Amino acid sequence: MAIVNVTPDSFSDGGDRLDPARAIDDGLRFVAEGADIVDVGGESTRPRASPTPPDEELRRIRPVVEGLGRQGVLVSVDTRRASVARAALDAGARIVNDVSALRDDPDMLRLVAQREADVVLMHRRGLPENVFAGPPYENVVEDVRRFLLERAAACEAAGMKRGCIALDPGVGFGKSVGQELELIAGAGRLAEAGYPVLIGCSRKSFIGKLTGIAEPKRRDPASIWLAVEAARRGASILRVHDVAGTRQALAVSAAMR
Template sequence: MAIVNVTPDSFSDGGERLDPTQAIDDGLRFVSEGADIVDVGGESTRPGSTAIDADQELARVLAVVEGLARRGAVVSIDTRRAKVARACLDAGARIVNDVSGLRDDPDLMTLVAQWGAPVVLMHRAGRPEEKYVVPAYDNVVEDVRRFLLERAAACEMAGIARERIALDPGLGFGKSVQENMALVAGVGRLAETGYPVLIGASRKSFVGRLTGIAEARRRDPASVWLAVEAARRGAAIVRVHDVAGTRQALAVSAAIR
């Protein structure tokens, strides 16, 4: 899953793709480099970011979603809002990726069920404006697993088919460095549930704290390593900035196995 942020303030690539043509070109380049899914987002979720309204979000993402879908890309829309998801699904998006696990907008779960769209449910502790205050976990892998299974059960009760649900433990969203690493190491525990697991570690601040690299875009080597480790332990999807590098590393890892 390639990351295409159409925002002025994302932690790594904010401001790079405010021009829809640039965003579409980058998304198509990622597909040519081996991305199976292009994840388009119009609202930053970095710690300390300020929420925007649905109309602002749509103004950023809709033309990009439509342009990529028209050219055959499998597009996921990274949103918490039913209004945004509905317009993007109409424009050709196929997947909804919600950092709130379908909690922030109660209409979004109904919409996903009605469309029969695949959905990614993510675990998030706190909110971006609160800088994701880290809670006290008893056992971060088990606590996150329990939460995601509860959200998946709620989705199935609402009419979303089990095979259309993927789980994301939400690396960086209210976890310490050690807890993020435990979640990567514990991917197999999530995969045991039978749901596909998505891991998004790419360039995140905990990678910077592990490596001492302050600039987000210089964290790709460590991010690629984490993607390979996650896949090796059972992740079905890795969400990345460096598509070409990750594809190469995954190919070598698969050959060794």
């Protein structure tokens, strides 16, 4: 899953793709490099980010989703709002990637079920402006697993097919460095439930804390290593910035195994 943010304030690539033509070109390049899915987002969900008005979020993503969809690209829309998801699905998106696991907008669950879209349910405590809200974790892997399975059950109760649901433990959303690593290492435990597991750790701040590299765009080597490790541990979807580098590393890892 390639990341295409069309935002001015995302932590790594904010401002890089405000021109829809540039965003579409990058999405097509990522597909050529080996991406199976292009994830288009119009609102930054980095910690302490300010909410984006839905109309502005939609203005940013619609031409990109339409442009990629016309080229036959499998598009995921990264949104937590039903109005934005509905318009994106109308424009050609086929997956809804919701950092709130369909909780922030009460209409989202019903919409995704009615449209028979695939969905990624992500674990996040609090809101983007305060992802650290809530009690401490007793066991981060089991706590996150329990939450995600509850959300998956709610989706199935609403009529969604089990095979349309993927789980994301939310690396980078209100966890400590140690907890981030535990969640990546615990991808297999989450996968035991039978749902595809998505890991998105590319360029995130905990990598900077581990390596001392402050600039997110310089964190790709560690991001690629973690993606390979997540796949080895049980993740089946990797959300990344560097598609070509990750594909190369996965190919070599598979050969070694």
